[in-house]
Amino acid sequence: MVQKTNIQVWDVILSGNKVIIITTRNFLPEMGGMQILMSDIAKHLSKHSKVKVFAEDIKNAHEFDKNQKYEIQRIKGFKFIRKFRKANQIQDYFNQNKNISALISDHWKSIEKLSKNICQSVPTICLIHGKEINHPNGSPLNIRMKNSLSKTKYIIANSEFTKNLAIEKGIQEEKIKIINPGTDNIDEDCDESAALEIYNNANPKIITVCRLEKRKGLEQTLLALKNFEARYENFRFIIIGDGEEKQNLQKQVENLNLNKNIIFLSEASLKLKNSLIKTADFFIMPSIQVGKSIEGFGISFLEAAKYGTPSIGGKAGGAADIIKHNETGLLCDGEKYDEIYNCLINIMENNKFESMGDKAKKFSEEFFWDKQIKKYLDLIQI
Numbered sequence: 001m002v003q004k005t006n007i008q009v010w011d012v013i014l015s016g017n018k019v020i021i022i023t024t025r026n027f028l029p030e031m032g033g034m035q036i037l038m039s040d041i042a043k044h045l046s047k048h049s050k051v052k053v054f055a056e057d058i059k060n061a062h063e064f065d066k067n068q069k070y071e072i073q074r075i076k077g078f079k080f081i082r083k084f085r086k087a088n089q090i091q092d093y094f095n096q097n098k099n100i101s102a103l104i105s106d107h108w109k110s111i112e113k114l115s116k117n118i119c120q121s122v123p124t125i126c127l128i129h130g131k132e133i134n135h136p137n138g139s140p141l142n143i144r145m146k147n148s149l150s151k152t153k154y155i156i157a158n159s160e161f162t163k164n165l166a167i168e169k170g171i172q173e174e175k176i177k178i179i180n181p182g183t184d185n186i187d188e189d190c191d192e193s194a195a196l197e198i199y200n201n202a203n204p205k206i207i208t209v210c211r212l213e214k215r216k217g218l219e220q221t222l223l224a225l226k227n228f229e230a231r232y233e234n235f236r237f238i239i240i241g242d243g244e245e246k247q248n249l250q251k252q253v254e255n256l257n258l259n260k261n262i263i264f265l266s267e268a269s270l271k272l273k274n275s276l277i278k279t280a281d282f283f284i285m286p287s288i289q290v291g292k293s294i295e296g297f298g299i300s301f302l303e304a305a306k307y308g309t310p311s312i313g314g315k316a317g318g319a320a321d322i323i324k325h326n327e328t329g330l331l332c333d334g335e336k337y338d339e340i341y342n343c344l345i346n347i348m349e350n351n352k353f354e355s356m357g358d359k360a361k362k363f364s365e366e367f368f369w370d371k372q373i374k375k376y377l378d379l380i381q382i
Helices: 006-013 033-045 061-065 079-096 116-121 140-149 160-168 192-199 218-228 246-255 270-279 299-305 337-367 369-380
Strands: 019-024 050-056 071-075 100-105 124-128 154-157 176-178 205-209 236-240 262-265 282-285 311-314 329-332
Touching: 019 033, 019 079, 033 050, 033 299, 033 369, 050 079, 061 071, 071 079, 079 116, 100 116, 100 369, 124 140, 124 369, 154 160, 160 176, 192 236, 192 270, 205 270, 205 299, 218 246, 218 337, 236 270, 246 262, 282 299, 282 337, 299 311, 299 337, 311 337, 329 337, 337 369
Parallel strands: 019 050, 019 100, 050 071, 100 124, 124 154, 154 176, 205 236, 205 282, 236 262, 282 311, 311 329
Antiparallel strands: none
16 A cells, blocks of 8 residues: 655645645745745645645755645746746746635735736735835836736735835835734744854854845944943854855955954855854844845844844845834934944943843744734735
8 A cells, every 4th residue: 555645644634625836936945035035935824725836947856846735836947938938837836726825925026027917816915025115116027027016906015014015116005005024923942052162152142144234234244343342342243144245254254353253154054054143142133225225124133033043134125124212123324334333332232132032032923824824814815
């Protein structure tokens, strides 16, 4: 007798349910905030309905896909033709299946090539995040974006900031709903001793996890930390991430003579990353706007908060949805290193980071996926 796999058993359990289609340019195992978000949405929706994902093909995708409790169809080929190929495959799926309950898209470009008839045959939901909609009104990209989003029933903004930006860019306000990104409950698989060894008895222990680009505000943060060193010479700042600004930041660290205080980790296992976040005194990423690029929400702040680690974030963008100023962390103008410095001193006074961390952890519970996914289900009305 052939034994059924867990995935096959799950399919039998959900065989009577309708299917939710997800079309996305961003999906695990490719790493990034959007990739994690879309994969989390698929995972948590699959607890309530059958889910089929149309995603880009990447290295090691097969190993990841076979372990999921939902179906993933990978789109192969050159980047330019993938969007057409994906649209054709989704069209074929709709033609062959009448049990589709909703279509969810990660980006307006993911539904741009889909027909209006397809999108309006079921509730179509598109997520927006900030950078991808921040085009001048009347520009070709702005017009393409609005035409694409006109095919949707709902538009999901990841923060109050993103909603207001969308309205400013001409997107229909009545369609916009705010659903912040979610997070899973704490992963208890941490190795605090390994993390503490890296921090090496530092006071305080500071961390950031991000792609190293100008909008993260790290250049001004390093200047603020140079002044901070005069009062806290044993601080240690762990920077986890990679990106185009890495070499510039490393050179700046050398010029500021902060090599003994600052450690760059291009990669870290999930276990080590979570351990470093959990044992840190606070997280810092005072984001700024660079051209059209701006932080729509800042899921890293949420990841830190659930471990009881408060954050210093930037006023630009949507950080205020997760950082409550003077409660769960601090907000400042990331363009001004003196404001960052004042936040550093403020959060250290009487170990204020401890009480802020407790409040941040409590606040993060509002973002757990069991609550956030219900907001999607309410829109889909399964």
